[in-house]
Amino acid sequence: MVAVGLTLVFAAVLSAGLIVALRPLLMRYALARPNARSSHSVPTPQGGGIAVVAATLVAGATGLALSAAPGAGASEIGWLFGATVLLAALGALDDLRPLSPLLRIALQTLCVALVVRAAGDMRLMPEVLPTVIERGLAVLGGVWFVNLVNFMDGIDWMTVAETVPISAAVMLFGCAGFGSIDTIMVSSALLGATLAFAPFNKPVAGLFLGDVGSLPIGLIIAWMLYRLAGAGALTAALLLPLYYVADATLTLLRRLSRGERVWEAHRSHFYQQATDNGFSVTGVVTRVFILNLALAGLAALTLAWPSWFAKLGAVAAGCALVAVVLARFASPRRAEAAA
Numbered sequence: 497m498v499a500v501g502l503t504l505v506f507a508a509v510l511s512a513g514l515i516v517a518l519r520p521l522l523m524r525y526a527l528a529r530p531n532a533r534s535s536h537s538v539p540t541p542q543g544g545g546i547a548v549v550a551a552t553l554v555a556g557a558t559g560l561a562l563s564a565a566p567g568a569g570a571s572e573i574g575w576l577f578g579a580t581v582l583l584a585a586l587g588a589l590d591d592l593r594p595l596s597p598l599l600r601i602a603l604q605t606l607c608v609a610l611v612v613r614a615a616g617d618m619r620l621m622p623e624v625l626p627t628v629i630e631r632g633l634a635v636l637g638g639v640w641f642v643n644l645v646n647f648m649d650g651i652d653w654m655t656v657a658e659t660v661p662i663s664a665a666v667m668l669f670g671c672a673g674f675g676s677i678d679t680i681m682v683s684s685a686l687l688g689a690t691l692a693f694a695p696f697n698k699p700v701a702g703l704f705l706g707d708v709g710s711l712p713i714g715l716i717i718a719w720m721l722y723r724l725a726g727a728g729a730l731t732a733a734l735l736l737p738l739y740y741v742a743d744a745t746l747t748l749l750r751r752l753s754r755g756e757r758v759w760e761a762h763r764s765h766f767y768q769q770a771t772d773n774g775f776s777v778t779g780v781v782t783r784v785f786i787l788n789l790a791l792a793g794l795a796a797l798t799l800a801w802p803s804w805f806a807k808l809g810a811v812a813a814g815c816a817l818v819a820v821v822l823a824r825f826a827s828p829r830r831a832e833a834a835a
Contacts, residue, residue: 497671500684503559507551507688514547515696519703526591528704542591544696545709548689549584552716553577556685563677573678575614576719579607580712583642587707601639604711608638611719618726638718641737644744645714650768652701653781655710656694659717661788662736663687665795666720674729674799683720686713699777731807732795735814739787742818743767770825780825787821790814 522541560573586603589595612634621630649655663683670680690713696703705713717737725733743766751758763772770780794810 497680499559499563500667500671500680502562503555503681504684504688506558507555507685508692510555511547511551511689511692514550515544515693515703518543518547519696522703526706528706540701540704542704542706543588543708544693544703545584545587545705545707545713548686548693548705548709549580549712551689551692552682552685553580555688556682559681559685560678563681572614572616573682575610576682576716579610580715583607583712583715584708587646587709587711591706591708604639604642605635607715608642608718609635611715612638612722615722615726618723620725620730634722638715638722640745641718641721641741642711642714644740645717646707646710647744647747648740648765648767649705649710650763650765651771651777651780652697652699653694653777654767654784655705655713656690656697657781657785658737658740658788659690659713660687660694661785661792662717663690663720665732665736665792666724669724669729669732669796669799670727672799674727674732675724676727679720679723679727682716686716686720699781729795729799731798731811735791735795735798735810736788738791738814739784739818739821742822746822766822766825773825773828775825783821783824787817790817 519541522543526541526543527539528542557573557577583604586595586600590600612631619627619630620634625633645655645658648658663686666675667680667683667687669675670677670683693703693705697705721733721736724736747765748758751762751764756762767780767784771777791814794814798807798810
């Protein structure tokens with residue numbers, strides 16, 4: 497679709513332009529200074545997410561306005577975009593002056609609940625779960641996904657390595673009939689905006705997303721996956737973010753078992769262990785990117801061959817691939833062999 501390509505390009509141009517325009521201000525007012533848990537060693541401007549999120553919303557809305565195809569409706573997109581802006585504002589405040597964990601969770605839950613409620617009558621497992629329980633689980637999963645994207649945005653290019661494959665896959669799956677025009681346009685806009693951000697975040701990064709970017713990006717991706725699942729592609733929606741979910745969830749459980757304060761910053765994610773174990777940052781994100789491409793391929797397989805045998809096989813293969821990467825990251829290697 498021509499409109500999809502134009503939306504992607506528009507988002508990329510707008511994102512790059514906003515980054516160039518905002519970077520001097522971010523250099524002055526939004527420097528992230530390194531600490532004991534940081535992966536960077538020099539003060540680096542954060543807040544690049546302002547450009548990525550703004551470009552995603554503007555380009556996505558423009559693409560939808562120019563498209564004649566029916567979608568989920570202006571109301572749902574309006575609630576999604578409104579909740580995204582609210583989360584971006586929350587992230588901006590947290591970047592400048594850390595907020596209390598309780599306030600952060602409360603506002604995140606409100607934003608996710610509004611998006612889930614706006615999805616209307618969409619159901620994922622009507623034969624198994626009552627509506628109220630399914631929606632409650634959707635809110636819980638959405639809040640966790642918003643936070644895990646924030647948690648995983650800890651080294652250069654990591655969010656790029658996750659967002660690009662997922663948004664590209666959702667866009668292509670939508671074009672193939674597994675999703676509405678809304679998910680196609682929003683995912684293409686997010687893809688373009690993230691690709692434009694990538695050169696500025698290339699190791700060693702000259703710009704970070706900040707919470708102003710990672711939180712709303714997490715919400716947008718969660719919505720895209722929720723909508724993909726609602727289009728009959730639940731297995732694909734579970735496979736696409738499998739590495740992020742596994743790394744963040746296993747790390748959380750490990751920290752809880754040790755009695756740590758899980759809301760405090762740390763360096764115990766598997767990808768952080770990898771850099772401590774001799775992997776270069778580029779080597780880590782390259783492996784994550786390749787893994788995500790493989791997961792996208794497995795997700796596509798479940799759409800092409802939607803039998804239970806194919807789905808179970810794809811999930812098993814995806815879990816095995818993720819386990820191999822996590823195990824490699826957790827294992828020390830000689831620094832001179834790092835790639």
